[in-house]
Amino acid sequence: MAVEEQSRPAGPVAVLGLGSMGLGMARSARGAGLDVVGFDVAEASRRAFASQGGRVAESAGAAAAGAGVVLSVVVNAAQTEALLFGPDAVAEVMAPGGTFVSCATMDPDVVRRLAARLEASGRHYLDAPMSGGPVRAASGELTVMASGSPSAFAGARALLDAVAAKVYELGEAPGAGAAFKMINQHLAGIHIAAACEAVAFAARQGLDLARVYEVITASAGNSWMFENRVPHIVEGDYAPKSAVDIFVKDLGIVEDMARAAKFPAPVAAAALQMFLAASGAGMGRDDDASLARVYAMLSGTRLPNQKESAA
Amino acid sequence: MAVEEQSRPAGPVAVLGLGSMGLGMARSARGAGLDVVGFDVAEASRRAFASQGGRVAESAGAAAAGAGVVLSVVVNAAQTEALLFGPDAVAEVMAPGGTFVSCATMDPDVVRRLAARLEASGRHYLDAPMSGGPVRAASGELTVMASGSPSAFAGARALLDAVAAKVYELGEAPGAGAAFKMINQHLAGIHIAAACEAVAFAARQGLDLARVYEVITASAGNSWMFENRVPHIVEGDYAPKSAVDIFVKDLGIVEDMARAAKFPAPVAAAALQMFLAASGAGMGRDDDASLARVYAMLSGTRLPNQKESAA
Numbered sequence: 001m002a003v004e005e006q007s008r009p010a011g012p013v014a015v016l017g018l019g020s021m022g023l024g025m026a027r028s029a030r031g032a033g034l035d036v037v038g039f040d041v042a043e044a045s046r047r048a049f050a051s052q053g054g055r056v057a058e059s060a061g062a063a064a065a066g067a068g069v070v071l072s073v074v075v076n077a078a079q080t081e082a083l084l085f086g087p088d089a090v091a092e093v094m095a096p097g098g099t100f101v102s103c104a105t106m107d108p109d110v111v112r113r114l115a116a117r118l119e120a121s122g123r124h125y126l127d128a129p130m131s132g133g134p135v136r137a138a139s140g141e142l143t144v145m146a147s148g149s150p151s152a153f154a155g156a157r158a159l160l161d162a163v164a165a166k167v168y169e170l171g172e173a174p175g176a177g178a179a180f181k182m183i184n185q186h187l188a189g190i191h192i193a194a195a196c197e198a199v200a201f202a203a204r205q206g207l208d209l210a211r212v213y214e215v216i217t218a219s220a221g222n223s224w225m226f227e228n229r230v231p232h233i234v235e236g237d238y239a240p241k242s243a244v245d246i247f248v249k250d251l252g253i254v255e256d257m258a259r260a261a262k263f264p265a266p267v268a269a270a271a272l273q274m275f276l277a278a279s280g281a282g283m284g285r286d287d288d289a290s291l292a293r294v295y296a297m298l299s300g301t302r303l304p305n306q307k308e309s310a311a
Numbered sequence: 312m313a314v315e316e317q318s319r320p321a322g323p324v325a326v327l328g329l330g331s332m333g334l335g336m337a338r339s340a341r342g343a344g345l346d347v348v349g350f351d352v353a354e355a356s357r358r359a360f361a362s363q364g365g366r367v368a369e370s371a372g373a374a375a376a377g378a379g380v381v382l383s384v385v386v387n388a389a390q391t392e393a394l395l396f397g398p399d400a401v402a403e404v405m406a407p408g409g410t411f412v413s414c415a416t417m418d419p420d421v422v423r424r425l426a427a428r429l430e431a432s433g434r435h436y437l438d439a440p441m442s443g444g445p446v447r448a449a450s451g452e453l454t455v456m457a458s459g460s461p462s463a464f465a466g467a468r469a470l471l472d473a474v475a476a477k478v479y480e481l482g483e484a485p486g487a488g489a490a491f492k493m494i495n496q497h498l499a500g501i502h503i504a505a506a507c508e509a510v511a512f513a514a515r516q517g518l519d520l521a522r523v524y525e526v527i528t529a530s531a532g533n534s535w536m537f538e539n540r541v542p543h544i545v546e547g548d549y550a551p552k553s554a555v556d557i558f559v560k561d562l563g564i565v566e567d568m569a570r571a572a573k574f575p576a577p578v579a580a581a582a583l584q585m586f587l588a589a590s591g592a593g594m595g596r597d598d599d600a601s602l603a604r605v606y607a608m609l610s611g612t613r614l615p616n617q618k619e620s621a622a
Contacts, residue, residue, distance in 0.1 A: 108516070131530055143530060168526050176518070180526050183513045187532030190505040193578050198497045204574050205419070205490050215479050215491050219442055219454060221498030223534035263515050263610040267504050270581035299574040 011095045012037050013159055014067035016060050016083055018045040021103070021130070022073030024137025025163045026054055029071070031140065032162035039063035061088035068098045069159050076249060077106035081114060091118050099124040099155030105185060107253050108175035109260075115148075115174035124152035127174040129181035130164070133242070141165040145184070147176035182257065185250040186268055191225035192247065192288050193271035199233050200295035203303055209234045232289035236305025244291070245284040247275045322406045323348050324470055325378035327371050327394055329356040332414070332441070333384030335448025336474045337365060340382070342451065343473035350374035372399035379409045380470050387560060388417035392425060402429050410435040410466030416496060418564050419486035420571075426459075426485035435463035438485040440492035441475070444553070452476040456495070458487035493568065496561040497579055502536035503558065503599050504582035510544050511606035514614055520545045543600035547616025555602070556595040559586045 015026040018040035026049060029036045038049045039057045046056045057063035060083055064070050070090055072080055080102055084091045094100065100118055102111070102125065115125035126148040136142050140163050146153070147170040153160075160167050170176040198221075202212045213230050216222055232238065251272040258265040274291050281297070283290040296303050326337040329351035337360060341347045349360045350368045357367045368374035371394055375381050381401055383391055391413055395402045405411065411429055413422070413436065426436035437459040447453050451474050457464070458481040464471075471478050481487040509532075513523045524541050527533055543549065562583040569576040585602050592608070594601040607614050 145526060166529070168522075170522065170526075179513070179516050179518055180523065183509050183518070183523055184527055184530050184532035186509045186512065187505055187527065187534070187537065190501065190508075190578065191532070191534060194498055194501040194505070197501075197576055197578050198494050201497065201569065201572075201574055201576060202490070202494050204572055207487070207490055207494070211479075211481065212491065212494060215456060215481075216495060216498065218477070219495050220535050220539070221495035221502070223498070223502060223537075224531050226498065226534075228531070258512065261512075261515055261610070263512055263612075264606070265508055265512060266581045266584060267501065267508050267578065270577045273577060295575070299572070301574075 011066045011068040011098065013069045013071060014039070014057075014063040014094070015071045015073065016040075016063060016090070017073035017075075018042075018049045019073065019075075020134035021137045022071075023048055024134050024139075025071060025073060025142070027052060027138050028140035028163045029159060030054060032158070034158060034162060037063045037067070059088060060090060061093055064088070064090040065093045066095050068095050069101060069155060070094050070098065071101045071103070071159060073103045076104050077110045077114075080104050080106065081110075084114060084118060091121055091123065094123060096122050097124075097155075099126055099152050101126045101128050101156045101159060103128060103130050105129050105181050105250055105253070106178055107257055108178040108182065109257075111178045112173075112175040124149060124155050125174050126152040126156045127177035128156070128160070129177055131181070131184065136165070137163065144168065145170060145177045145180040147171045148174050182250075182254060185247070186254045186265070188225055189247045189251040189254070189275070190267055190271045191223040192229055193274045193291055195223065195226040195229050196233070196274070196289060196291035197295055199230055200292045200299065200301055200303065203296065204299055204301040209304055229289045232287055233292045234304055236303065238283070238287045238290050238293070240285060240287045242288050243285050244275055244278045244288045247288055248272070248279050248284065251275060322377045322379040322409065324380045324382060325350070325368075325374040325405070326382045326384065327351075327374060327401070328384035328386075329353075329360045330384065330386075331445035332448045333382075334359055335445050335450075336382065336384060336453070338363060338449050339451035339474045340470060341365060343469070345469060345473060348374045348378070370399060371401060372404055375399070375401040376404045377406050379406045380412060380466060381405050381409065382412045382414070382470060384414050387415055388421045388425075391415050391417065392421075395425060395429060402432055402434065405434060407433050408435075408466075410437055410463050412437045412439050412467045412470060414439055414441050416440050416492050416561055416564070417489055418568055419489040419493065422489040423484075423486040435460060435466050436485050437463040437467045438488035439467065439471070440488055442492070442495060447476070448474065455479065456481060456488045456491040458482045459485050493561075493565060496558070497565045497576070499536055500558045500562040500565070500586070501578055501582045502534040503540055504585045504602055506534065506537040506540055507544070507585070507600060507602035508606055510541055511603045511610070511612055511614065514607065515610055515612040520615055540600045543598055544603045545615055547614065549594070549598045549601050549604070551596060551598045553599050554596050555586055555589045555599045558599055559583070559590050559595065562586060
């Protein structure tokens with residue numbers, strides 16, 4: 001009990017970004033008894049949190065003011081940097097000694113830079129990209145790939161306990177969490193493109209895709225992404241569970257990192273081209289299984305249950 | 312019982328090709344009480360089978376003469392065609408009404424051609440590519456992706472029961488089994504290359520690869536191949552469990568099929584280039600996790616437990 005109380009943040013927990021992930025995590029945090037205040041630039045997201053009984057602030061700065069823990073659930077490095085050091089000045093207004101928990105997937109070098117700048121002001125930075133999707137966010141069952149100082153982990157502990165089923169502690173240096181997350185995204189992005197390429201090719205050959213799904217998920221060609229995304233193709237359902245543009249961003253980061261390191265990554269590069277093609281063809285906000293529609297378009301293939309496409 | 316006896320082939324079962332897969336399957340077939348005669352062009356393989364108490368013939372033709380079932384476990388379409396219609400004339404010497412069970416991974420169009428030619432002579436053709444590796448071959452637990460006429464299935468039934476834990480019956484037309492297998496190989500080949508690319512990049516960043524394995528196998532970036540092959544990289548063990556040149560062949564077939572169908576498959580194409588590079592660099596007969604060594608070579612990265620490489 002003493003440890004648990006000690007690990008409670010002094011001020012409230014500010015959740016910045018109330019999209020599908022942030023909203024779920026804010027809900028889990030409240031469910032665990034934490035004092036949560038949320039903010040999102042979109043009014044609809046703020047209203048969604050308020051309708052759950054959540055306390056909403058009028059700006060990121062107002063939410064973060066005096067907060068012992070700030071959970072940042074924005075989409076990228078630029079937004080994270082703007083929150084911390086832009087007009088909202090989260091780095092300055094959060095409680096001294098407080099912990100900034102950053103979820104956005106980004107280049108580890110950027111993480112190291114942001115963390116060093118924040119920590120110079122006497123706050124802690126936990127590099128904590130998450131995986132698991134909105135459903136697990138809301139049920140408090142995310143997986144977190146985290147790195148940071150013992151103080152950063154201690155400050156974030158109650159929050160991590162509330163939102164995550166599994167926390168990988170990957171070292172004391174911010175950047176390690178991001179590096180592991182990027183390895184995951186490198187693989188996941190390729191696997192989505194591979195699933196779409198192979199399944200569209202199966203359709204081109206006239207194979208029954210439900211049967212393909214059954215056989216492949218029991219065979220050596222299976223992947224987590226194949227198992228998760230191919231049902232969208234079989235059902236012709238491209239409503240976004242995870243959008244094409246997320247991997248335009250994430251495989252873009254992989255290729256930027258690889259280029260900077262003089263590391264050739266041709267398989268990720270080929271997969272990225274297909275995400276770019278899907279986004280360029282107007283499907284950027286559709287489900288990432290839409291890459292199958294690009295392959296279909298480029299090969300005169302008809303996919304199952306295909307509605308008249310915008311593209 | 313009646314059905315089981317009816318499904319027993321009239322003559323012996325000839326197993327042509329006693330490499331790691333064929334030897335295991337011949338062993339499973341003998342274990343199930345079938346009358347097996349084996350042949351391989353390599354004397355060492357014939358001796359291996361004889362040392363298990365197996366009956367060995369002096370040629371493929373001699374093994375197949377009068378056989379009610381011929382199980383072909385050679386490596387490709389050219390060898391299969393040579394067996395059937397070359398000097399050994401398996402198509403002519405096997406028992407009329409007998410069944411030829413073909414395991415090699417090949418282009419479905421080639422399967423259709425070979426099957427039509429064989430069936431014109433009054434024999435049956437079961438298109439039956441297998442997956443599962445040598446260990447499962449020997450324990451009778453392979454997965455078979457099979458298509459063929461009801462007569463072909465009936466003729467092969469006792470043999471399939473002996474070697475496979477799971478038989479997918481994919482239609483009456485030879486070629487469907489091959490098409491499903493090629494979809495599997497398309498995915499599996501990409502996933503091997505992706506695993507090697509991402510893990511070598513993780514090594515380039517100084518991450519602990521055992522930890523990468525632990526985190527990724529519990530995350531959305533996982534694949535059957537990642538889980539199976541990455542331990543070879545972590546242990547620095549490139550003794551061939553499945554050789555680089557197998558996917559040089561199989562992704563080559565995927566790209567040939569895709570080109571013929573005017574189907575762009577850029578992710579498989581990129582993966583194939585890495586298998587070609589590994590083979591070209593002298594690792595064609597090494598384990599296919601050797602692609603990680605190519606990435607390491609091309610980026611000045613040191614992999615764990617790396618022995619002085621031949622390459």
